[in-house]
């Protein structure tokens with residue numbers, strides 16, 4: 001393995017500087033880890049196919065692909081093996097876990113992450129684990145998946161619990177990141193009653209736990225609390241424009257009441273709370289079939305299918321990359337800011353423009369990999385969903401002044417990495 005070449009990707013930030021680490025030291029909490037260490041956890045196929053016959057050339061090529069984006073981290077990779085002759089798979093365990101920081105007990109936090117096996121949760125878990133904290137993940141796996149955190153199972157600092165937050169849960173902990181709730185419009189509308197129940201009961205149970213243990217509590221709220229906004233961009237003191245009986249209400253109103261409950265516990269019981277209003281976020285581990293625009297567009301373009309723009313494509317969104325969001329969540333948790341804080345990127349696109357950008361980036365990656373298809377994918381138009389917000393862009397002044405946080409990733413860089421992630425998934429046949 002050691003002789004295999006590993007191609008490293010150069011990722012430049014908004015100022016043209018190379019990104020080699022994510023996170024920072026702030027409010028006495030160090031959240032910095034190397035980007036290569038994080039990438040080794042997601043930017044690769046999970047298993048390799050080993051040809052049963054032949055000269056071994058195929059094996060080498062597959063192992064090279066496997067190691068391509070995991071510079072110096074190959075030793076930590078599980079390499080489950082797909083046997084093409086019998087269409088079966090042998091799961092291997094990790095020979096070693098990635099190295100995590102050895103923190104003195106006084107700095108080590110016991111952190112509970114609800115929804116920790118979801119898209120956002122799993123990235124937060126990777127970061128907290130690499131930083132040396134003790135992490136417990138609660139997830140009911142409705143939209144989350146065990147595979148997003150399976151690389152930590154067995155680690156002494158890690159615990160994975162299948163549990164639905166609508167039921168009470170007791171544990172001793174110092175910090176609670178309460179992320180559990182379906183977040184993609186098709187998922188949260190799939191069972192509206194359950195979404196409202198999760199938002200209310202889940203938050204109620206976790207606030208009760210925070211009250212009992214005196215843990216600091218952070219809730220992932222959403223830009224959807226602003227509904228279809230009449231103020232643009234949206235600052236935190238805008239009260240929003242939400243249809244309380246429409247198909248999106250289960251999520252929008254669910255998160256609004258979750259915020260109400262959070263501040264109720266804060267005022268009445270002195271619970272130490274943090275509220276993050278998260279704007280559209282994308283990145284590796286986003287379920288490719290969850291129906292949100294970034295995953296839909298990339299998967300469609302990679303498969304050579306038509307890209308589906310809803311409505312006339314003039315509605316806008318502002319997209320942030322997952323690592324920026326995790327930086328923001330950790331900064332907020334460890335700051336003294338108890339007011340709601342928007343965490344998002346203010347680079348705003350119409351969805352029509354965004355479709356073209358995704359197509360261009362998919363083509364760029366395909367060209368670099370020497371597999372550009374002959375036919376260009378088409379952009380087609382479909383009906384707009386009910387109550388789809390017409391515009392959305394965060395006013396991030398508060399995050400900047402209060403947390404010293406600003407997004408670093410350009411949309412282009414983040415998209416490129418996400419395209420590579422889905423390509424790796426395709427390579428292993430799981431997409």
Ligand SMILES: O=c1ccn([C@@H]2O[C@H](COP(=O)(O)OP(=O)(O)O[C@H]3OC[C@@H](O)[C@H](O)[C@H]3O)[C@@H](O)[C@H]2O)c(=O)[nH]1
Pocket residue numbers: 183184185222223224278279280281291292293294296297308309310311315317351384385388389
């Ligand atoms: O294939 C698609 C999917 C979506 N879209 C459009 O793209 C825009 C963004 O849609 P998404 O489903 O990705 O996300 P939305 O902005 O509607 O909701 C999101 O808001 C913020 C978060 O809290 C949630 O993750 C999610 O609810 C919408 O205008 C939608 O109509 C398309 O044009 N084509």
